[in-house]
Amino acid sequence: MAGSILCTSVAVSYAWMYVEQKKLLHEFETHKPTDGILTKLSIPRIGLRAVVIEGTSSRSLLLGPGHMTGSAIPGSNGNSVIAGHRDTFFRHLPRVKTGDAIFIFRSGKRFHYAVVEKKVVQANDISVLRASKGNQLTELTLITCYPACFIGPAPQRLIILAKLVGY
DSSP: OHHHHHHHHHHHHHHHHHHHHHHHHHHHSSOOSOOOEEEEEEEEEGGGEEEEEESHHHHHHHHSOOOTTTSTTSSEEEEEEEEEEEEETTGGGGGGOOOOOOOOOOEEEEEEEOOOEEEEEEOOOOOGOOOOTTTTTTEEEEEEEESSOSSSSSSSSEEEEEEEEEE
């Protein structure tokens, strides 16, 4: 009985997340391109297309990848940090390779990033959140728990660092 309740709870959570993300993607597609309200993240190698939520609270990360408040706005100068759960939106992030394309769509513009580094750090390593060196450098940092198949709170974080290469 307890197992059935837990499985049902997880299924309902995933269904809700899927429906809400579909609504956000639809809203992204139908908004005026210059309103700048929504940001879409796309990683072709892993088939990811998701609207980025502002903030990294538990509720935010249930709806989609979350932009870390205080980091640069995606597509602007600085280090933009986006976190996601390893078992939902970022479940295939370990398959990303150096050189892979990552796209950010915001305010009617497309920002093309290329992956320059992939590393695993301890959960308490906050060096990946640092601001970019030089005020004209545009970076994108993606973070998820690692290893992806770990049961319980994962002890490490997978970090994908990308640099802006074009528009």
